[in-house]
Amino acid sequence: MKQLDTIGTKQKKINKICVIGLGYIGLPTASMLANHGYSVVGVDIDKKRVEAIKNEELIIDEQGLMTLVKGAINSGNLKVKVEPEEADAFIICVPTPLKKEGGAPKCDLTYVLSAVENIKPHLKDGNLVLIESTIPPKTTEMIYNLIDKDIYMAYCPERVLPGKILKELVENDRIIGGINEESAELAKEIYESFVDGNIYLTNSTTAEMVKLMENTYRDVNIALANEFAKVCNEMDVNVWDAINLANKHPRVNILNPGPGVGGHCISIDPWFIVEKSKNADLIKRARELNDNMPKYVCNLIVEEFKKLNIDNPKVSIFGVTYKGNVDDTRESPAKKVIECLLSNNFEVSIYDPHAKIFEYPLNKLEDCISNSDCIIVLTDHDEFKNFEKDDISEISKLMRNKIVIDTRNVLNHNIWKESGFEVKLLGDGTTWSV
Numbered sequence: 001m002k003q004l005d006t007i008g009t010k011q012k013k014i015n016k017i018c019v020i021g022l023g024y025i026g027l028p029t030a031s032m033l034a035n036h037g038y039s040v041v042g043v044d045i046d047k048k049r050v051e052a053i054k055n056e057e058l059i060i061d062e063q064g065l066m067t068l069v070k071g072a073i074n075s076g077n078l079k080v081k082v083e084p085e086e087a088d089a090f091i092i093c094v095p096t097p098l099k100k101e102g103g104a105p106k107c108d109l110t111y112v113l114s115a116v117e118n119i120k121p122h123l124k125d126g127n128l129v130l131i132e133s134t135i136p137p138k139t140t141e142m143i144y145n146l147i148d149k150d151i152y153m154a155y156c157p158e159r160v161l162p163g164k165i166l167k168e169l170v171e172n173d174r175i176i177g178g179i180n181e182e183s184a185e186l187a188k189e190i191y192e193s194f195v196d197g198n199i200y201l202t203n204s205t206t207a208e209m210v211k212l213m214e215n216t217y218r219d220v221n222i223a224l225a226n227e228f229a230k231v232c233n234e235m236d237v238n239v240w241d242a243i244n245l246a247n248k249h250p251r252v253n254i255l256n257p258g259p260g261v262g263g264h265c266i267s268i269d270p271w272f273i274v275e276k277s278k279n280a281d282l283i284k285r286a287r288e289l290n291d292n293m294p295k296y297v298c299n300l301i302v303e304e305f306k307k308l309n310i311d312n313p314k315v316s317i318f319g320v321t322y323k324g325n326v327d328d329t330r331e332s333p334a335k336k337v338i339e340c341l342l343s344n345n346f347e348v349s350i351y352d353p354h355a356k357i358f359e360y361p362l363n364k365l366e367d368c369i370s371n372s373d374c375i376i377v378l379t380d381h382d383e384f385k386n387f388e389k390d391d392i393s394e395i396s397k398l399m400r401n402k403i404v405i406d407t408r409n410v411l412n413h414n415i416w417k418e419s420g421f422e423v424k425l426l427g428d429g430t431t432w433s434v
């Protein structure tokens with residue numbers, strides 16, 4: 001095993017950076033670095049993606065991203081290709097999904113390990129390797145020991161919010177976890193070129209834990225809100241009012257309940273702690289509770305429809321992305337709600353003004369609501385918040401029955417009621433329960 005505190009050849013000047021993986025994280029990072037004077041080679045194994053970026057096509061619905069990408073390409077500082085090449089530094093931004101093969105889910109490191117294998121032939125002593133992909137604790141050390149060169153290495157977790165990636169890439173504070181101090185210092189030089197927030201240096205395992213703890217904190221908080229929603233239903237209490245009032249306490253900040261937790265981070269990262277620790281009971285329980293919410297929501301709908309006695313019910317799903325105003329449907333709870341409704345013999349149609357790719361067909365608004373009995377809002381897109389009275393009366397003309405179920409507390413309920421809709425809210429504590 002290599003000594004973590006000694007490194008041979010020194011190479012302190014970083015001019016050329018290879019960014020591996022050009023998705024939500026890698027593409028903005030590569031473009032940002034290129035716009036800040038680095039010579040950047042962006043690498044993705046997906047040929048279509050590489051061609052689309054070269055042709056300056058919009059591949060990710062993220063505000064300002066294409067302007068940044070175009071600027072980077074036109075400056076001559078950003079090249080994109082399918083194979084890595086020699087560079088001073090390498091930044092790994094490839095996916096780390098869950099693998100579910102019996103028992104609790106685990107981190108699938110296949111993409112990270114294959115990215116490491118791909119850069120190995122191009123690595124020289126003194127190069128810097130940075131990992132931005134979210135990984136379980138001690139993975140950076142494990143990967144460092146796979147590389148047979150005197151390199152610098154650090155884990156630099158990404159903390160950006162989809163929808164605000166470019167702003168947060170610059171403004172957020174950054175944690176850099178070096179395999180040793182020199183690695184952290186060298187990584188800091190790169191991030192300082194574009195980060196306005198503070199940069200904190202630590203060791204790689206602490207940085208790995210920090211990233212996972214941030215998302216676990218949110219997951220556990222949402223699980224608590226979801227449990228409160230169920231308890232409030234039993235107590236005839238509107239959970240949204242109760243949370244709002246509880247949050248008036250200066251040291252309380254309960255997040256919102258909803259149909260489940262999705263996305264590439266919060267619904268996944270806590271499992272990376274569970275897989276490595278025997279003591280992560282609460283974290284595991286919270287994950288299971290949030291994962292069970294789509295079924296809970298589906299059961300509420302099924303029970304409600306039993307009371308209504310509607311033949312061949314058709315429901316219209318509004319929103320399938322995992323959160324509002326983004327196009328990302330990865331791990332979206334909507335998929336599980338839809339599966340459950342289909343297995344209960346509901347006809348389901350879907351409308352989402354942002355989503356482009358989804359497991360089930362996406363419809364235009366009119367087609368989605370045509371002859372429908374009920375709208376089920378699963379995502380808090382601004383388009384849903386901003387429905388005006390005229391929009392709702394047009395919607396109501398096309399529907400067979402006028403019921404709307406809001407699982408995100410996003411609609412203006414009064415104007416829906418004024419337009420003749422029966423409005424139900426997840427956790428409203430009075431109108432429905434299982």
Ligand SMILES: NC(=O)c1ccc[n+]([C@@H]2O[C@H](COP(=O)([O-])OP(=O)(O)OC[C@H]3O[C@@H](n4cnc5c(N)ncnc54)[C@H](O)[C@@H]3O)[C@@H](O)[C@H]2O)c1
Nearest residue numbers: 021022023024025044045046093094095096115133134158
């Ligand atoms: N999306 C977010 O908001 C976010 C936030 C924080 C952290 N992260 C983490 O960042 C990592 C990347 O996430 P993302 O959302 O950018 O993923 P993504 O799926 O959008 O993009 C990953 C890209 O990597 C490419 N790829 C896969 N294997 C490769 C290889 N061996 N060589 C080159 N390219 C390869 C894929 O083709 C894809 O284009 C994940 O670990 C994720 O958990 C994501």
